[in-house]
Amino acid sequence: MPVKPQILKVTCVARSRLFHVEALELRFSNGVERSYERLATRGHGAVMIVPILPNGDVVLIREYAAGLDEYTLTLPKGLIDPGENAEEAALRELQEEAGYGCRKLERLKEMTSAPNYMGHRITVLLARDLYPSRLEGDEPEPLEPMRWPLSDLETLVQREEFSEGRAIAALYMARSRLALEATATVTAD
């Protein structure tokens, strides 16, 4: 593994209610010095949930994405609140955004979003044994849930309104995990 650059200096160069930009002065192990900017990471991370119904459908939500000024199809997701672990946050967000609770949650992966300039991490969890349950969240309007057969992921990925890289990754990882389990079950029979 290469030797990490030395961080010579970190300065806060811009700050808003949600964002905090840091300027970094770095010296790489070959002596080259560079200035970078990154978004400082605050909070306790985030979760993204892949809710799977008994028939193999995944529950998606349609929500307004302010960054794009468009409605998008995505997975339930949200920040981990202080004092919560990833599973507790996932169970809460699933009820707030999709109207389901679940009896089975498994972590699939801790993902990063744009690691060159953001430290944000999001844990992907597979949710099964769903049951209807609604918690009031802070959404400005109810989110519209939508079912999609995970077996037809390729068609979903072609849809323009389903564009979030992290959600695409989460669905492929979930499908891969479920296929592996199905193989193991067949072998064990």
Next chain:
Amino acid sequence: MPVKPQILKVTCVARSRLFHVEALELRFSNGVERSYERLATRGHGAVMIVPILPNGDVVLIREYAAGLDEYTLTLPKGLIDPGENAEEAALRELQEEAGYGCRKLERLKEMTSAPNYMGHRITVLLARDLYPSRLEGDEPEPLEPMRWPLSDLETLVQREEFSEGRAIAALYMARSRLALEATATVTAD
């Protein structure tokens, strides 16, 4: 499709060399008003390249990610320069970051990163018919290329240093496309 919220006001609330934070005042179609913040999108978008060698290996790169302060495994990627299209940017970045040119480039998907607060878009391209070719880029140190068999994507995804959601999505989409082509070829035989 739901009616989009009305944007009542956009204000620049923080600005650095690279980042530009906007505050949005929104009125949703149900009358609820909310304040959001988002990173304004500048530039011409970005590309991420999946370079596939004739034996089915994908070419990854190991590079320092300032957002995480860690070396990570990822795919060649970069911003589209003014006057370039996605294919031209991909061919340039592939030579700068991985040391390959290619004779065949296909767009797989235009992805978003964190659409709730960023408008950034990145086009994923599959690169084939590779040949050794090196262009000098602006990297502070040479990037370390690494080959990985695409058939064993599941093991790669389990590695902690391979964490970028967009890169995970890109590799699964590439594998799916290649499998579809292989099926079509067998059927045509």
